[in-house]
Amino acid sequence: MVRESYVVVHNIAKRHNVGTLARSATAFGVKELILVGRRDFNSFGSHGSTSHLPFRHFHSLSDARNFLKEKDCDICGVEITDSALPVNEHPFKRSTAFLLGNEGTGLSTKECEICDFFVYIPQYGCGTASLNVTVAASIVLHHFGVWAGFSERSRDGHKFIVAERPVKQGKYCTETEESIIQERKSRRENASNGFFDETRNAESTSSPLDTLFTEE
Secondary structure (H helix, E strand, O other): OOOOEEEEEOOOOOOHHHHHHHHHHHHOOOOEEEEEOOOOOOOOOOOOHHHHOOEEEEOOHHHHHHHHHHOOOEEEEEOOOOOOEEHHHOOOOOOEEEEEOEOOOEOOHHHHHOOOEEEEOOOOOOOOOOOOHHHHHHHHHHHHHHHHOOOOOOEEOOEEOOOOOOOOOOOOOOOOHHHHHHHHHHHHHOOOOOOOOOOOOOOOOOOHHHHHEEOO
16 A cells, blocks of 8 residues: 655745745655645745655645545644644554644644644653644654655765756746736735635735646
């Protein structure tokens, strides 16, 4: 049985965290990174890994869930809940998508509702209440890779070998440079409270990063 992992990104507050998440996702063999809501993000911290990771976009959590269920994929919330299991016990059964919470507030009620189960990362020190979202993702994805039996990447000296950058298969961005600049200016002036806005009109314009996305 083929076991695959996905990362679902929704309501992450700090844009640069998505770039770092992409780097961890690439390192631990994630099949796709799924963005829900707004498409745009800051790739800072990705170190070029976004070229090796397929991105998929959905306008709502329900759409993302339907896609994952068609893949016979469990959805695992990374959150400390009453029913959460320690990730080091590897409570996985099949391909799994990991949904990570907002850095400050964790998973919302709506996000928890689409999850099939939850895992948490045991801590042994007393100095912090939780981990950075990208650190948590790295730990959880590594544990899944161990459980799934992913093959370790070959090494060269003190680092792992990076594959050749894939050839881009197509571009989906249809905006002009002027409209992109105007949209960015408008977003800065009307700084939203959160990173993603699930209520955003599905017909709204795309971002320059559409080149990364796989569409249904």
